[in-house]
Amino acid sequence: MSLIETRGLALRHHGQEVLRDVNFTIERGEIVTIVGPNGSGKSSLLRALIGALPPASGEITRAPGLRIGYVPQKLHIDATLPLTVRRFLNLPQRQSRDILQAALLRAGAPDLIERQMTGLSGGQFQRVLLARALLGRPDILILDEATQGLDQPGSAAFYRQIEEVRREMGLAVLMVSHDLHVVMAASDRVLCLNGHICCEGTPEVVADAPEYRALFGTGTKGALALYRHEHHHSHDHGHAHDHGHDHSGNGPH
Numbered sequence: 001m002s003l004i005e006t007r008g009l010a011l012r013h014h015g016q017e018v019l020r021d022v023n024f025t026i027e028r029g030e031i032v033t034i035v036g037p038n039g040s041g042k043s044s045l046l047r048a049l050i051g052a053l054p055p056a057s058g059e060i061t062r063a064p065g066l067r068i069g070y071v072p073q074k075l076h077i078d079a080t081l082p083l084t085v086r087r088f089l090n091l092p093q094r095q096s097r098d099i100l101q102a103a104l105l106r107a108g109a110p111d112l113i114e115r116q117m118t119g120l121s122g123g124q125f126q127r128v129l130l131a132r133a134l135l136g137r138p139d140i141l142i143l144d145e146a147t148q149g150l151d152q153p154g155s156a157a158f159y160r161q162i163e164e165v166r167r168e169m170g171l172a173v174l175m176v177s178h179d180l181h182v183v184m185a186a187s188d189r190v191l192c193l194n195g196h197i198c199c200e201g202t203p204e205v206v207a208d209a210p211e212y213r214a215l216f217g218t219g220t221k222g223a224l225a226l227y228r229h230e231h232h233h234s235h236d237h238g239h240a241h242d243h244g245h246d247h248s249g250n251g252p253h
Contacts, residue, residue, distance in 0.1 A: 003026050003027065003028055003062070003063050003066060003139055003172050004024075004026050004049055004060065005024070005025045005060070006022050006024045006049075006060050006061075007058055007061075008021060008058035008059070009023075009024070009045075009057075009059070009060060010055065010056045011045065011055060011056055017056065018041040019044060019045060019193070020196050021058075022045065022058070027172065028139065028170065028171070028172055029166065029170055029171070029172060030173070030188050031166060031173040031175075031186060031188050032174050032187060032188065032190070032191060033175050033191070034174070034175070034177075035191070035192050035216075036192055036193035036215070037194060037215055040194045041193050041194075041195060042176040042193055043073075043176060046144050046174070048060060049142065050068055050142060066140065067136055068139070068141075069133030069134055069135075069136055069138030069140070069141045070133055070143075070144075071126070071129050071133045071142070071144070072146075073144045074148065074149070075129060083117045084113070084116060084117070085104070085112045085128050086114060089103070089128070089132055089135065100113060100135075103134045106164075106168065107128070107131035107161065108127055108161040109124060109131060112124060112128060122154070123150055123154045123158065126158060127158070127161070130162075134165065134169070139171055139172065140174060141162070141165070141173045141174070142173075144175075145177060146158065146175065146177075159179075160186075162186065180216060184203040184206070185203060188202070190206040192209070192211060192212050192215065198211035
């Protein structure tokens with residue numbers, strides 16, 4: 001069965017309907033990205049899928065025993081609090097150093113275990129959050145704009161790490177993102193929301209859809225081809241950054 005399935009799902013936030021008639025499934029091993037303008041219901045959908053927001057109507061079915069790893073958009077840690085990465089990963093449940101080190105390695109941050117959380121760069125911090133989400137050996141990893149605040153090369157590196165994790169662990173990945181040019185290339189399937197599902201399908205299909213172009217313009221298509229080229233050949237990063245950056249203004253921030 002699907003890991004998560006919704007049927008006729010509607011969601012309300014502060015009494016306002018934010019999403020209606022969402023029929024959605026995600027299967028093991030898939031990378032699915034949700035895009036859409038601000039206020040389109042992206043974060044509300046994630047919150048509903050993890051069980052933090054009850055449906056206004058419709059239903060959500062999760063596979064029995066489904067383990068979810070969640071990487072939040074940001075996490076505030078008091079700058080005066082001495083908290084090493086090791087201590088942070090041991091909250092709320094203590095794990096052996098070997099298990100913590102293995103999770104950090106998977107998240108692409110093998111050397112951070114004794115560092116102070118408050119001294120980490122944005123990219124390092126997100127990798128530690130990813131490591132924490134992986135500790136429970138999830139069936140599905142859910143990320144809510146996990147690269148917000150990172151520059152474009154940092155975002156691209158983080159998404160490559162996510163693809164690597166998917167390959168190693170065979171888990172599904174569901175993410176909300178505003179990094180259109182990077183995300184479209186890292187996904188098997190894209191869901192475009194604007195109060196409902198306007199279009200969905202492979203990145204190429206969605207990039208061509210009139211509903212998508214009405215929201216985001218046509219800039220992503222060239223960046224998609226370029227990112228795929230760069231991604232498979234791992235060179236010419238500067239050019240890809242420039243090209244993608246030209247169009248990133250088309251997306252919501």
